[in-house]
Amino acid sequence: MHEKDLRSLDMPAFPHYNRRVSQIKLRITSLIILIFGAAWVYYSAVDPEETRAWRATAPAAGFQAPDFELQNDLGELVRLNNLEGQAIILNFWASWCLPCREEMPAMEEIYQQYRQQGLTVLAVNATHIDSRVKALEFAALHGLNFPILFDFDGKVNQLYRVNALPTTFFISPTGTIQEVVIGGPMSEVLLRLRAENLLSGGDE
Amino acid sequence: MFPIIQIGPLALQAQGLIYLIGIWIGLTLAEKLAPKVKFPAGHIWNAASLALIFGLIGARLSYVVLHWDVFAESPGSIFSLNLQLFDLWGGIIFSALAILIFGQRKHFRWLNFFDASTPLLGVFLVAHSLANLAVGTGFGRPSELPWAINLWGANRHPSQIYEICASLLVLAVIIFLIYRQPSLPAGVIFFLFSALSSTWRLILEYFRADSNLIFQLRTGQVISWLILAVSLYVINKLFYPITTEKG
Numbered sequence: 001m002h003e004k005d006l007r008s009l010d011m012p013a014f015p016h017y018n019r020r021v022s023q024i025k026l027r028i029t030s031l032i033i034l035i036f037g038a039a040w041v042y043y044s045a046v047d048p049e050e051t052r053a054w055r056a057t058a059p060a061a062g063f064q065a066p067d068f069e070l071q072n073d074l075g076e077l078v079r080l081n082n083l084e085g086q087a088i089i090l091n092f093w094a095s096w097c098l099p100c101r102e103e104m105p106a107m108e109e110i111y112q113q114y115r116q117q118g119l120t121v122l123a124v125n126a127t128h129i130d131s132r133v134k135a136l137e138f139a140a141l142h143g144l145n146f147p148i149l150f151d152f153d154g155k156v157n158q159l160y161r162v163n164a165l166p167t168t169f170f171i172s173p174t175g176t177i178q179e180v181v182i183g184g185p186m187s188e189v190l191l192r193l194r195a196e197n198l199l200s201g202g203d204e
Numbered sequence: 205m206f207p208i209i210q211i212g213p214l215a216l217q218a219q220g221l222i223y224l225i226g227i228w229i230g231l232t233l234a235e236k237l238a239p240k241v242k243f244p245a246g247h248i249w250n251a252a253s254l255a256l257i258f259g260l261i262g263a264r265l266s267y268v269v270l271h272w273d274v275f276a277e278s279p280g281s282i283f284s285l286n287l288q289l290f291d292l293w294g295g296i297i298f299s300a301l302a303i304l305i306f307g308q309r310k311h312f313r314w315l316n317f318f319d320a321s322t323p324l325l326g327v328f329l330v331a332h333s334l335a336n337l338a339v340g341t342g343f344g345r346p347s348e349l350p351w352a353i354n355l356w357g358a359n360r361h362p363s364q365i366y367e368i369c370a371s372l373l374v375l376a377v378i379i380f381l382i383y384r385q386p387s388l389p390a391g392v393i394f395f396l397f398s399a400l401s402s403t404w405r406l407i408l409e410y411f412r413a414d415s416n417l418i419f420q421l422r423t424g425q426v427i428s429w430l431i432l433a434v435s436l437y438v439i440n441k442l443f444y445p446i447t448t449e450k451g
Contacts, residue, residue, distance in 0.1 A: 023440075023443070026440055026443060026444070030437075030440060033403070033432070033436065034432065034433055034436065037429050037432055040406060040425070041406070041421055041425045041426060041429055044409065044410040044421075044422055045420045045421050045422075046417065047420060051413060051415065054346055055356070058356035060341075060343075060356055163215075164208045179288075181288060182207065182217060183215075186286060186288075187278075187281045187286050189271075189284065189289065190284070190288055190289055192274050
């Protein structure tokens with residue numbers, strides 16, 4: 001056979017044909033993956049109420065803040081759940097902790113500025129590893145007016161799984177923890193932005 | 205959960221430490237594998253350093269601009285060390301711009317650059333899942349399965365462990381392909397990684413309890429599906445580019 005006749009048998013077209021088949025196979029596979037993916041997205045749809053039930057009470061962002069009751073500097077009992085409706089900055093601290101000491105004046109500033117709008121600062125002193133007297137001395141020295149609470153047996157620190165001081169929980173008026181900040185000192189700007197966010201009901 | 209790693213008097217936040225180690229391992233791996241995807245190894249660290257520096261500056265600048273009314277009252281806070289005062293998207297945009305300008309000046313072949321960056325992204329995803337496990341974020345929905353873990357007051361799917369396994373598997377596939385399939389078209393490694401990662405996210409998001417919702421659909425899944433669609437489309441185009449026949 002002549003070369004011209006061989007060409008007429010379409011032999012050189014086979015590689016092109018195979019390539020075309022592979023291309024179509026890849027497209028069909030991609031399409032099937034996307035269809036299954038879309039079906040899975042639809043199947044995974046969930047009622048927002050159900051997701052709320054998955055996040056009941058725990059010391060983490062997105063959960064309801066665990067309730068507790070502690071004595072304040074006046075000897076009165078303060079219960080977290082009684083403060084529902086107020087935005088709360090819950091700060092765990094100790095008088096010997098340098099970053100805790102550094103952020104307290106900013107905390108006082110924010111408390112004074114936003115307390116009328118419904119913001120409360122609760123400063124839980126880790127009294128089991130600190131001293132009530134020293135905590136009160138520090139509060140008096142810096143003119144702190146927000147409630148200082150005393151965790152004598154460390155149970156509330158344990159309840160909130162506090163591993164480092166300071167640790168701060170930002171709790172919305174509905175009792176949901178919006179953010180947890182481990183370490184410090186927090187700047188006044190950060191506290192102000194978070195306080196405004198809590199009061200405006202943001203990130204609910 | 206181990207959010208704080210205590211070394212003597214020093215308390216280190218596990219999350220940050222895991223990300224740092226992850227980025228370092230990722231960069232080292234990317235640099236080692238770069239020649240196999242036909243990209244100069246030396247550019248990896250330079251591009252990453254620029255992305256990091258400009259990313260940090262951009263993230264803070266963006267945050268300051270967005271909240272200027274508050275920063276105007278205390279301008280010194282612009283230089284605050286608080287990690288919460290960064291805007292993620294501002295950081296990403298500035299990083300991308302820095303890499304874009306650097307790449308243009310160094311005449312990057314962009315598809316090869318994407319392939320060379322893939323090991324870094326792969327290790328970063330593993331680190332991200334590990335960090336989630338360390339601090340208890342990205343937690344699973346309640347479950348009574350024998351391998352459920354007790355977290356945040358309930359027995360839950362160990363969603364973080366699922367994600368660690370999935371991201372390790374994807375990383376292994378990518379490293380295997382880089383070593384064994386050097387003839388793949390440029391860009392396939394990156395978009396295959398993107399497709400595989402979005403697939404596992406699409407599947408595993410179902411087991412999570414912290415999903416954001418959009419019309420009852422999980423936002424993470426919707427975004428993953430879109431990324432998957434784009435990745436598959438590009439892979440098709442890379443394997444079978446449109447050619448104009450001359451006759």
